Structure formats: C-alpha cells, structure tokens
Amino acid sequence: MSGTVFRTRSFAPSVSIVTGGGSGIGRAIATELARRGSHVVVADLDGARAKQVADDLGERGSAAEVDVVDAEAVQALVAQTAERHGRLDIMANNAGVAIGGLLEELDERHWAKALDVNLRGVINGVSAAYPVMSAQRSGHILNTASLAGLIPAPAMLPYTTTKHAVVGLSTALRAEAASRGVRVSVLCPAFVDTPLLDEVYAAPASFGGGSSVRSRVRLMQPRFLTAELVAARAVDGLASNKAVIPVGWLAHTLWRLNRYAPPVARGLVQAQVSAHRRLSRPSSS
Numbered sequence: 001m002s003g004t005v006f007r008t009r010s011f012a013p014s015v016s017i018v019t020g021g022g023s024g025i026g027r028a029i030a031t032e033l034a035r036r037g038s039h040v041v042v043a044d045l046d047g048a049r050a051k052q053v054a055d056d057l058g059e060r061g062s063a064a065e066v067d068v069v070d071a072e073a074v075q076a077l078v079a080q081t082a083e084r085h086g087r088l089d090i091m092a093n094n095a096g097v098a099i100g101g102l103l104e105e106l107d108e109r110h111w112a113k114a115l116d117v118n119l120r121g122v123i124n125g126v127s128a129a130y131p132v133m134s135a136q137r138s139g140h141i142l143n144t145a146s147l148a149g150l151i152p153a154p155a156m157l158p159y160t161t162t163k164h165a166v167v168g169l170s171t172a173l174r175a176e177a178a179s180r181g182v183r184v185s186v187l188c189p190a191f192v193d194t195p196l197l198d199e200v201y202a203a204p205a206s207f208g209g210g211s212s213v214r215s216r217v218r219l220m221q222p223r224f225l226t227a228e229l230v231a232a233r234a235v236d237g238l239a240s241n242k243a244v245i246p247v248g249w250l251a252h253t254l255w256r257l258n259r260y261a262p263p264v265a266r267g268l269v270q271a272q273v274s275a276h277r278r279l280s281r282p283s284s285s
C-alpha cells in the first residue's frame, strides 16, 4: 500500500471535539471537520456561542459549555463524547487568549491567565484524549499554538512562552504517540482576523488605553488571514499528518528565517520591539 493511499483512507474522522469552537479559528475548524463528514462537539467557555455554532452544523454538531482550565470538566467532556459516539477521532485543543505588553507592565494575572488557558488547557485536553485514542489505537490530536510558538514574539512574553510550550509538547508527544497509533500535529498560524485580536487580556498601558493589537500587527502583516483559510490548512495538515502546520506567508518566512538565518530573524524581532515602544510613547510617558 502506498503512503498516499494510506493517508487518504485513514483520514475519515467521524467524531471530533474542538475547544474554543464558539468563535474564530475554532469555529472554522469545527465547520471544516463537519464539512468533511465528522460529528463535531463544539466546546467553549461561552455556552451560547458553542450552541450557535453547533446549531449551524445541524445534525453534525453538538455543544458543550466547558472551561479548558478545569481538568475534570475536560475529562468528562472526552469521556461523554467517547461513550455517546463510541470513539474519538480528533481532539482539537484550540481555546486560547491573547496576552500582550512589555515585561515590566505585566503582573501575575497575565502569567496565570496565559499558563492556565493557553498551556494548562492544552495539557488537559491532551491528557483526557490520549488514553481514549491509545485504547482505540487511532486518533489525531491537533493543538493550536501560533507563529509565536515558532519564533520569539516580544511584547507578549506570556503568550509566546505558552505557545512555545505547546509546540514542544506537541512535537515530543508525536514521537511518543506514534507507536500507539495516535497522531499529533500543532497549528501555527500568523495573524488571523478573529475577535482575539481585539481582546488582549487586561491590556497594559502600552496598548494606548485599548485592548486591540490590530494596529501593531498590521506593521508586520498588513492583511490578516481568514479563520476559514487557517481551518482548511489545519484539516489538510491532519489529512497528510503534518507535524507542524504553519499558515500564512509570515509564518512560513519567519519560521524558516529563525532556523536558517537566526541573526536576521533576531534583527526583525528587535525592530518589532522598537515599533511597539514607539507606538506606546504618547500614553506611557
């Protein structure tokens, strides 16, 4: 059997869970998985948004109000899904929050929020899904990290710290999981047009009194990616079992630069900090 035939036949998910599925990238991944034939449990902290997305998916969708920080709740979500549908093919650990600001502006709240949702939330999803998938000797875990998990992303240290951790967790688990028949991929998009860009958690002063990162992000990436494009690439990446799924020209370019020309990448990152400080000056002086 050729590798291509194997990959094509093996990608027919019938049951998926998407956390953070009520909005943005999660909603688009849920929609794409449903379009490709999976039943999708749309899980989100915001139960009403999860229900709206699930309703949009019709018979292929169901909703769950779940806080990914709550390990027991995530365990219950996975157990109930596997019991009700008899299996779990895809666990998309996607819920996340935006944290921005210079180190001197950040306090324990910022670090706790990032570590709880962006890292602990992924660990909880992985820990719940892996035993189920190991037992059935199949399944695919998709963790949403970010371009900020592949390169140093200044002025958002808690965010880049947790996203690097998610890349490390995912690529290391991929090696452990292979012999159990479980696949692991990590999604690393550049900037995507979702509400996350307007909802920086407890935005510090260098954001000029607002909580949007759009104006700063546009300096690096004038046109945002759409959530639908990211979801299509993500699911293609699952079908071809890619380890790391970067999305967008900025992600591909900076990831390569960081590996093959690190001094150039460091120069660009330094320029990004300078731009952030320049934009912050009127409100922080």
Ligand SMILES: NC(=O)c1ccc[n+]([C@@H]2O[C@H](COP(=O)([O-])OP(=O)(O)OC[C@H]3O[C@@H](n4cnc5c(N)ncnc54)[C@H](O)[C@@H]3O)[C@@H](O)[C@H]2O)c1
Binding pocket: 019, 020, 021, 022, 023, 024, 025, 026, 043, 044, 045, 046, 049, 066, 067, 068, 069, 094, 095, 096, 097, 098, 117, 121, 144, 145, 146, 147, 188, 189, 190, 191, 192, 193, 194, 195, 196, 197
């Ligand atoms: N938007 C971007 O530019 C971008 C780029 C790269 C990576 N990402 C990552 O993509 C993922 C999705 O982000 P998005 O842009 O779609 O944001 P979004 O704000 O549109 O959606 C995030 C969803 O996660 C949910 N959520 C937040 N905390 C939760 C919790 N504790 N438990 C359960 N659900 C929770 C929110 O209610 C929301 O529905 C995040 O992990 C984010 O870090 C986003």
